[in-house]
Amino acid sequence: MQLVDADMQRVNQMILDMAAANAEMIPEIARHLIDSGGKRLRPMLTLAAALACGYRGDGHVKLAATVEFMHTATLLHDDVVDESELRRGKPSARMVWGNQASVLVGDYLLGQAFRTMVEVGSLDALAVLSRAAAVIAEGEVLQLVAAKHLSTSEEQYLQVINAKTAALFSAATEVGPIIAGSSAKVRAGLADYGTQLGLAFQLVDDALDYGGSSMTLGKKVGDDFREGKVTLPILIAAARGGDDDRAFWQRTIEQGDIEDADLDHAIELLGKHQAIAATVERARAYGDKAIAALEVLEEGPYRAALEDVVYFCVSRVS
Amino acid sequence: MQLVDADMQRVNQMILDMAAANAEMIPEIARHLIDSGGKRLRPMLTLAAALACGYRGDGHVKLAATVEFMHTATLLHDDVVDESELRRGKPSARMVWGNQASVLVGDYLLGQAFRTMVEVGSLDALAVLSRAAAVIAEGEVLQLVAAKHLSTSEEQYLQVINAKTAALFSAATEVGPIIAGSSAKVRAGLADYGTQLGLAFQLVDDALDYGGSSMTLGKKVGDDFREGKVTLPILIAAARGGDDDRAFWQRTIEQGDIEDADLDHAIELLGKHQAIAATVERARAYGDKAIAALEVLEEGPYRAALEDVVYFCVSRVS
Numbered sequence: 156m157q158l159v160d161a162d163m164q165r166v167n168q169m170i171l172d173m174a175a176a177n178a179e180m181i182p183e184i185a186r187h188l189i190d191s192g193g194k195r196l197r198p199m200l201t202l203a204a205a206l207a208c209g210y211r212g213d214g215h216v217k218l219a220a221t222v223e224f225m226h227t228a229t230l231l232h233d234d235v236v237d238e239s240e241l242r243r244g245k246p247s248a249r250m251v252w253g254n255q256a257s258v259l260v261g262d263y264l265l266g267q268a269f270r271t272m273v274e275v276g277s278l279d280a281l282a283v284l285s286r287a288a289a290v291i292a293e294g295e296v297l298q299l300v301a302a303k304h305l306s307t308s309e310e311q312y313l314q315v316i317n318a319k320t321a322a323l324f325s326a327a328t329e330v331g332p333i334i335a336g337s338s339a340k341v342r343a344g345l346a347d348y349g350t351q352l353g354l355a356f357q358l359v360d361d362a363l364d365y366g367g368s369s370m371t372l373g374k375k376v377g378d379d380f381r382e383g384k385v386t387l388p389i390l391i392a393a394a395r396g397g398d399d400d401r402a403f404w405q406r407t408i409e410q411g412d413i414e415d416a417d418l419d420h421a422i423e424l425l426g427k428h429q430a431i432a433a434t435v436e437r438a439r440a441y442g443d444k445a446i447a448a449l450e451v452l453e454e455g456p457y458r459a460a461l462e463d464v465v466y467f468c469v470s471r472v473s
Numbered sequence: 474m475q476l477v478d479a480d481m482q483r484v485n486q487m488i489l490d491m492a493a494a495n496a497e498m499i500p501e502i503a504r505h506l507i508d509s510g511g512k513r514l515r516p517m518l519t520l521a522a523a524l525a526c527g528y529r530g531d532g533h534v535k536l537a538a539t540v541e542f543m544h545t546a547t548l549l550h551d552d553v554v555d556e557s558e559l560r561r562g563k564p565s566a567r568m569v570w571g572n573q574a575s576v577l578v579g580d581y582l583l584g585q586a587f588r589t590m591v592e593v594g595s596l597d598a599l600a601v602l603s604r605a606a607a608v609i610a611e612g613e614v615l616q617l618v619a620a621k622h623l624s625t626s627e628e629q630y631l632q633v634i635n636a637k638t639a640a641l642f643s644a645a646t647e648v649g650p651i652i653a654g655s656s657a658k659v660r661a662g663l664a665d666y667g668t669q670l671g672l673a674f675q676l677v678d679d680a681l682d683y684g685g686s687s688m689t690l691g692k693k694v695g696d697d698f699r700e701g702k703v704t705l706p707i708l709i710a711a712a713r714g715g716d717d718d719r720a721f722w723q724r725t726i727e728q729g730d731i732e733d734a735d736l737d738h739a740i741e742l743l744g745k746h747q748a749i750a751a752t753v754e755r756a757r758a759y760g761d762k763a764i765a766a767l768e769v770l771e772e773g774p775y776r777a778a779l780e781d782v783v784y785f786c787v788s789r790v791s
Contacts, residue, residue, distance in 0.1 A: 266604075
């Protein structure tokens, strides 16, 4: 984080500039989300990837800001779709300003993201980021359809998180070598790093939603369960459990009939079948692949920083 | 329409290709909207503008399809925001597939629009279209805030429709000369043509929502009224009316307390104060400006076609 700190300050300023608009509500909502303690992991990845490839210019700051805006727009729409009341422990934008404003301000942020990435002038970077925008939305639609089905296979679930989470991580890291003019090999390596890191990140998030193996980071537990979202821990526990377990998951996740004591029972079942441990194990494996993908880069402080991001993401849970 | 018919067939095929996705729901929803009898006015404008500038290539077909996709994405989100039950006389997508799917599929269509416009490879066209995407969303937010206020000035209202409607018309016509490599003068002229045409089009739509001066085209009357939308006819009637009228508009539009007989009374008041005629008159004036803006083009069949579009739009109402 210290390595990219000066550039992150510029990203933060760029984000405030991009959120400016004639309608006052827009910067208000943008600030609500942007100031709410997000980790800014994605823009940091774009900065570090570009600098790791020897980029010397201003484009990486703009692209980092657009990546964060794409992410923020997704959060706004996700909260509407999931009817979420909280986001990072604070009331979600839809609870403060309403669903209508959340939909439209999300659209505005996405539009501003595209405007800003066009200014950078790299058609290759535009192709990667615009493809990611479509893939993310497609992943969300797939999740909407698959969300409540225990029959979802692990492979199908990985497809969903590949689209809804890993695609943006991958785009965030791939645009770095693109604007640095790196070789196809370096570009492919950093894109792969982003994909693997994104998968690890999402699986850790899935585990944390049930408390992880410890409960260090204070993430609110049980949101996915209450929203009836099928995630990997549940798929594993349901597959490993007997008929009674299956009836429990069908009632709670598929039918949405959830009582007060059910979350505790869910966490108990996940523990009994080592479903959290198995999820974290898979996250670790993706993390290892992410670190291996970095071999396309020469050793140095930025490659070490990108490795540290992997350790940080995986260590959130263990 | 006949002039661009062959290219429109290619636009239609491109639209079907762009709507393809792993999630079946996406092409279903896209087809629901795209096949529902829309006029395809915007893509036709892009084709005609490009051909009028002597363009010989394939980019205009892709850009026309992206313009229609941007429009379709806006419709999906608009219906969610306005809680509309009908769109062009059929159940809106949100009534068939739900708000959640409408939000996410709108995002997908927008993402696909950006992917496709990047393929055309014109950074200038990308700048125009991405700016339009942000301006449209900003206009929708402004309308959300202004929607129910009778204190909205005519100037403020024109700003809203400039953003939410005219910006896409203008982008649709401006990208034609851009990819044709036309002069800055021609480009500015066609952008202005689109803006003026868009303003005329929206004001005619506002008038038609109260039946227009005739009721030839079978548009469902009263949607704006029932949704409590302030439009120019109401602003004019409220400004010209007395205290009784004002109380009526406050109750119906600002407070949303609408009874069965109110639409008839609203139409009566609009007639009494010549509010529809005044709205149509302003639309005509914008139509005249649109035709004047075409003077940057040499005379010929495409310029004549672009003039015909203006006559067609304005004649819908009178």
